[in-house]
Every structure is written in structure tokens, then in C-alpha cells.
Amino acid sequence: MSDRATYQIDVQVESMYVEEQSAPADRRYVFAYTVTIRNTGGIPAQLLTRHWIITDANAKVQEVRGEGVVGEQPHLRPGEGFQYTSGTMIETPVGSMRGSYRMHADNGVDFEAEIPPFTLAVPRVLH
Numbered sequence: 001m002s003d004r005a006t007y008q009i010d011v012q013v014e015s016m017y018v019e020e021q022s023a024p025a026d027r028r029y030v031f032a033y034t035v036t037i038r039n040t041g042g043i044p045a046q047l048l049t050r051h052w053i054i055t056d057a058n059a060k061v062q063e064v065r066g067e068g069v070v071g072e073q074p075h076l077r078p079g080e081g082f083q084y085t086s087g088t089m090i091e092t093p094v095g096s097m098r099g100s101y102r103m104h105a106d107n108g109v110d111f112e113a114e115i116p117p118f119t120l121a122v123p124r125v126l127h
Helices: none
Strands: 009-017 029-039 045-056 061-067 081-090 094-105 110-121
Touching: 009 094, 009 110, 029 094, 029 110, 045 081, 045 110, 061 081
Parallel strands: none
Antiparallel strands: 009 029, 029 081, 045 061, 045 094, 094 110
């Protein structure tokens, strides 16, 4: 079995504008995002850390690093998933996020699970 098949974490994200917490006049745009992480590989693995790169429409970049996600470090056996919701704030009505999770497989191997880029956008701002 190849390493790619052995260590495979699928990450999908949906984002949503949080109007009631946003203040466009103050350049405060709040977004919630729900992440679904699924172990599609062949070896159990635990999520250790997260690394986010958040970019607004002015090319202002925020980097966020930390332990786990929402206070947890989920351990996923093959086929298992974990879902959580978190949030971020940017200064423009449109932005993007991407990143990675540092995973630790049960066989002692650490690897990165990529979080594909996704858009943060106020409804009806993008076509």
C-alpha cells in the first residue's frame, strides 16, 4: 500500500457569513465555517495541531496556529469522521482561508493533512 493511501485525511469546509456579529461600517466581517475531517486512509491518526492562513481582499494575511480544534484532538480510525464549527473575522466582505492539520498516525508517523482553500464572502457580493 502506498503512503498516500495509508495516510489520507479528507477535509471539507463550508463557510457562512454571520451578519449579526458583523459591523461593515467598522470593517468587521465575521464568518463561521464548518469543517468535516474524515480519515479515508488505512491507518488511525490523531489531529495534533492546526495552521490556518486567512487572507482578506486587501491581501492582509493572518496566520493562526494552535493545538487541536475547538479544544479537541480527535483520533480517527479509518472511515471515521469529525465535524466542528469555528469562526474568523476579516476586514473585507470577501476573503479566503486555507491551511493544514498536523496528524499523528498510530504507527508513529506524523504527516500533514491539507485544508483546501475556501472562500469567505458576504452573500450576493460574488457572482
